[in-house]
Amino acid sequence: FARLYDRYDVPIYPIVLCSYLTPRTPVADRHQVAVGSFAVVDFRYQTVQLNRLDWRSYGRNPNPLASALMARMRVAPRERVQVKLACLRLLAGQALDYRRRRLLGQFIDIYLPLNTRQEQDLEHELQAVQPEERRPIMEMLTSWEIKGEIKGRAEGQRDMVIRQLQRKLGPLPEPLVARVEALPSERVADLGEALLDFAATNDLVAWLDAHLPAKPHDPAP
Numbered sequence: 363f364a365r366l367y368d369r370y371d372v373p374i375y376p377i378v379l380c381s382y383l384t385p386r387t388p389v390a391d392r393h394q395v396a397v398g399s400f401a402v403v404d405f406r407y408q409t410v411q412l413n414r415l416d417w418r419s420y421g422r423n424p425n426p427l428a429s430a431l432m433a434r435m436r437v438a439p440r441e442r443v444q445v446k447l448a449c450l451r452l453l454a455g456q457a458l459d460y461r462r463r464r465l466l467g468q469f470i471d472i473y474l475p476l477n478t479r480q481e482q483d484l485e486h487e488l489q490a491v492q493p494e495e496r497r498p499i500m501e502m503l504t505s506w507e508i509k510g511e512i513k514g515r516a517e518g519q520r521d522m523v524i525r526q527l528q529r530k531l532g533p534l535p536e537p538l539v540a541r542v543e544a545l546p547s548e549r550v551a552d553l554g555e556a557l558l559d560f561a562a563t564n565d566l567v568a569w570l571d572a573h574l575p576a577k578p579h580d581p582a583p
Contacts, residue, residue: 376407
């Protein structure tokens with residue numbers, strides 16, 4: 363906030379987007395620093411805490427971001443297929459170019475992954491959708507498959523998670539990148555959720571040590 367205000371010298375409306383799953387207690391909407399009774403800083407901001415929002419309220423929202431952010435809202439385990447379908451329906455109805463549509467689709471895939479049974483349930487639910495609404499969804503999914511992006515989904519997830527890690531933690535040592543690339547596909551989504559709580563590279567190292575111990579010959583990061 364201070365850097366933007368210093369650079370542009372215009373009013374800035376601060377918004378904090380919280381995308382973590384837990385805790386669900388309300389997040390603070392101000393940051394205060396005081397010395398004795400003197401308030402040095404009283405910084406206030408609006409908060410959007412996704413895990414406290416009901417995804418049903420956004421199922422027909424015209425904003426393209428809603429189709430992706432629903433994946434991080436309050437979703438019961440039994441609702442995962444229903445929410446994934448709602449995300450796809452909303453995304454397919456947006457007037458977006460391929461690159462933006464696929465970027466949002468990757469976000470949904472990473473943060474709302476389905477197991478094999480749930481994928482089958484999703485296919486079944488798609489068949490129950492009215493043809494005029496199902497057609498754009500199937501065309502969207504088919505275009506991703508034609509380009510090899512669904513079959514290469516695990517690779518795409520890794521690339522996206524690595525980019526998010528570097529954006530949050532800064533440049534990563536090559537040995538750490540190699541360990542992330544070696545993760546099984548089912549662990550990539552787990553890391554995508556865990557990285558939201560990382561504050562330093564050591565947090566990533568600890569997570570990898572717990573989920574994919576380094577081999578004896580691996581160089582230290």
